[in-house]
Amino acid sequence: MSFKDLKISKPILRAVAEAGYDNPTLVQEKTIPLVLEHKDVIVSAQTGTGKTAAFALPILQSLLDQQDAPKKGKTIKALIVSPTRELAIQIEDNFKTYSAYTNLRTTVIFGGASIEPQKEVLKKGVDILIATPGRLLDLHKQDSINLDYVETLVLDEADLMLDMGFIDDVRKIERLCTREKQILLFSATIPHKVEQLANSILNNPERVEVAQNSSTSKNVAQLLYFVPKPKKIELCLHLLRNTIKGNIIIFRRTKYGVDKLEKTLIKNNYKADSIHGDKSQTARQDALTQFKKGEVNILIATDVAARGIDINELDAVINFDLPNVPETYVHRIGRTARAGNTGIAHSFCSADEKNYIKAIQQLISLQLDVIEDHPYPLDPKAKPIVHTSNKTGSKHRKGRKSEASKKKKKRWY
Known part of the structure; x- marks a missing residue:
């Protein structure tokens, strides 16, 4: 037709x-x-x-x-x-x-x-x-x-x-x-x-x-790396040096994470820019334009900022943080391998993200290819990192309220 x-x-x-x-x-x-x-x-x-x-x-x-x-x-x-x-x-x-x-x-x-x-x-x-x-x-x-x-x-x-x-x-x-x-x-x-x-x-x-909502492109190779959370940045740099070439989008879950990774990549002489909700419209547009023109080849983004971005020549997607909503994974990797091209999606999974991988694989009815041959493998017995506070307790006696909280009580509006 x-x-x-x-x-x-x-x-x-x-x-x-x-x-x-x-x-x-x-x-x-x-x-x-x-x-x-x-x-x-x-x-x-x-x-x-x-x-x-x-x-x-x-x-x-x-x-x-x-x-x-x-x-x-x-x-x-x-x-x-x-x-x-x-x-x-x-x-x-x-x-x-x-x-x-x-x-x-x-x-x-x-x-x-x-x-x-x-x-x-x-x-x-x-x-x-x-x-x-x-x-x-x-x-x-x-x-x-x-x-x-x-x-x-x-x-x-x-x-x-x-x-x-x-x-x-x-x-x-x-x-x-x-x-x-x-x-x-x-x-x-x-x-x-x-x-x-x-x-x-x-x-x-x-x-x-058009197509099942869960369908992922047949032209995308989907690779999975189990890696300890603190080693993700090292793994990312290792892959950028040795494996991943061309135009790349890296997804992170938070704006703070995006900024942190951008600084690290620039410090290591990579041409990177970023987009997220806290950046001004002009800064986001400039980042996109630079990426499309090839002035930078790595774009780091949060999901909401990247939704609907139209970039045809994309060689790879890196899921630095795995999304907790499995459909988001489908959106992310759908940015590569458009219009009949091929592409690669690299996903980093730490111990606390294993459930996300389970949900993603169920949704797309596909087992991701696990890459074991990398320098920062995750110990299979590793437990998710739980952040605990060092504080031993409140300095106030139990039941004692601060002046501020007493004042708050009086605000009925």
């Missing part, structure tokens, strides 16, 4: 061809016709399956069909809500690429950046708005956004949006749009809370499921 068969018109086809895409992916093939029929749709697909184009192309096509309408000031006809800034920026890039030969206008708004320039762009009028929930509601409160003309509402990465606590914001945004709108919900997984949200706001939705 080609994009032409999906009733996509010439200006969009030309831009798609120039972007290097010949044929639609499975998720695009299944989703685009349903969107063009103005049906509500729930799509379950992993990142890297081409799902942004699965909603971007039919939205552009629908808006292009209405271009004969009188050219009054542009109003927001399509609203795409995205959980993270990086993902929102990336979706905007996609829309701009595919609409290069149309006069449709797209913009993106997100928190962590100055609000005034965003207001200015909105004042000029846009057809397609991509937004993170918080900034969208802020601008709506300030009367800078009118959602009365929204025909299509897209909730992208719905599972992550709910994990990040945006459920009330999403419901509020849905209520601010017109009642007749079409809703497209995209999610890597469809847990119970996503199902509940879908049931409450979608109208007889069609479902598209």
Whole structure:
């Protein structure tokens, strides 16, 4: 099947061809016709399956069909809500690429950046708005956004949006749009809370499921190293010196861990940068740009910061800390071996992470390849490290309360 068969018109086809895409992916093939029929749709697909184009192309096509309408000031006809800034920026890039030969206008708004320039762009009028929930509601409160003309509402990465606590914001945004709108919900997984949200706001939705939620790419070699927690940094340096080459993303569970590893790698003369939630939007964007340009070849990230990052030429993923949610492992390693390429995932497992490995292997129905031949093996009998405090007890007598806590008691509000 080609994009032409999906009733996509010439200006969009030309831009798609120039972007290097010949044929639609499975998720695009299944989703685009349903969107063009103005049906509500729930799509379950992993990142890297081409799902942004699965909603971007039919939205552009629908808006292009209405271009004969009188050219009054542009109003927001399509609203795409995205959980993270990086993902929102990336979706905007996609829309701009595919609409290069149309006069449709797209913009993106997100928190962590100055609000005034965003207001200015909105004042000029846009057809397609991509937004993170918080900034969208802020601008709506300030009367800078009118959602009365929204025909299509897209909730992208719905599972992550709910994990990040945006459920009330999403419901509020849905209520601010017109009642007749079409809703497209995209999610890597469809847990119970996503199902509940879908049931409450979608109208007889069609479902598209591409590959099992647990599926990992056949092109990724998945290697496992059992290693004592304090030796993970040494193992990482050993592998970077001897084994792992090319463009690499290293995942850590905490922002502190990301910063610590970045400093160590830079001290050892590696070209590394990092992204996590405490970094400014500019710093995160710069890190991504440097990585994509090849100015640094190692990017260290937390899961939320890395979700939805689109990097095609990725040779390896290192799970420095194993995720406690097995689906997160699938997301992480799905960043390598995209578009038919091959890749390698290296996972470091300390004694206290063995249960995570069990859950991951159950989810993906696959035994990871254990690499025993490395300099920092974990003693099979090693017990998880339990951090205990050296304090022998409180200096206050039992039952005695500090002045501050007595004051707190009086605060009834």
